[in-house]
Amino acid sequence: NAGVMQNPRHLVRRRGQEARLRCSPMKGHSHVYWYRQLPEEGLKFMVYLQKENIIDESGMPKERFSAEFPKEGPSILRIQQVVRGDSAAYFCASSQGEGYEQYFGPGTRLTVT
Amino acid sequence: SQQGEEDPQALSIQEGENATMNCSYKTSINNLQWYRQNSGRGLVHLILIRSNEREKHSGRLRVTLDTSKKSSSLLITASRAADTASYFCATDAEGSGNTGKLIFGQGTTLQVKP
Numbered sequence: 001n002a003g004v005m006q007n008p009r010h011l012v013r014r015r016g017q018e019a020r021l022r023c024s025p026m027k028g029h030s031h032v033y034w035y036r037q038l039p040e041e042g043l044k045f046m047v048y049l050q051k052e053n054i055i056d057e058s059g060m061p062k063e064r065f066s067a068e069f070p071k072e073g074p075s076i077l078r079i080q081q082v083v084r085g086d087s088a089a090y091f092c093a094s095s096q097g098e099g100y101e102q103y104f105g106p107g108t109r110l111t112v113t
Numbered sequence: 114s115q116q117g118e119e120d121p122q123a124l125s126i127q128e129g130e131n132a133t134m135n136c137s138y139k140t141s142i143n144n145l146q147w148y149r150q151n152s153g154r155g156l157v158h159l160i161l162i163r164s165n166e167r168e169k170h171s172g173r174l175r176v177t178l179d180t181s182k183k184s185s186s187l188l189i190t191a192s193r194a195a196d197t198a199s200y201f202c203a204t205d206a207e208g209s210g211n212t213g214k215l216i217f218g219q220g221t222t223l224q225v226k227p
Contacts, residue, residue, distance in 0.1 A: 031213070033213075033214060033215070035215075035217075041219065042201055042217035042218055042219045042220055043156075043201070043203075043215075043217040044217070045214040045215065045216065048212050048213065048214055055212050056212040056214060058214075059214070091155065091156065093156075093215075095213065097213075098212060098213030099143050099144060099205060099213055100161075100213075101146065101158055101161050102146070102158070102203075102213075102215060103158055104148070104155050104156040104157075104158070105155060106154065106155040107154075107155050
């Protein structure tokens with residue numbers, strides 16, 4: 001029973017490029033949450049999705065960031081025109097429903113040069 | 114402002130001793146979850162405790178929840194060097210529009226010396 005999968009594990013992008021981060025939830029889970037962790041800090045909520053729906057994007061920056069969870073395939077967090085301040089670890093978590101345990105993937109560490 | 118705040122920020126103990134970490138939060142919650150994170154790695158889920166529960170155990174872990182004080186504690190008994198990690202509490206806030214998103218504290222860094 002595979003856990004939450006994220007890829008790539010490490011991503012290096014130059015300023016102005018696009019970053020695409022992928023997350024496959026645990027089998028049987030249809031709720032996906034994305035969090036960002038800056039160095040030496042705790043995690044900050046970004047967005048919550050169910051299949052084909054964004055439920056809560058209150059933690060997403062208003063510009064350059066978008067997320068989707070299509071009917072087929074992984075959830076994608078997309079960052080356009082990356083800047084150095086986007087360098088962080090991005091974690092995805094999946095759950096069987098609201099109020100249940102959230103299980104985290106290994107994260108994608110984004111470095112913007 | 115942070116919903117969850119852990120105390121202490123850092124803790125260093127000898128192998129075999131017990132480690133206690135505390136978490137305080139501000140708003141009413143549905144549940145509180147504790148996670149462990151080894152340096153540069155992902156988060157490992159430890160325990161979820163619901164607002165109507167006062168104590169839960171899992172192996173060497175004991176979690177308590179006091180909703181009147183808006184606080185929780187994580188006790189690790191008979192610590193091992195492998196317990197060295199950062200520990201985070203995360204709250205699922207109660208309220209209309211709540212979607213299960215977790216609000217994390219800054220974490221407690223635990224070092225267990227062999």
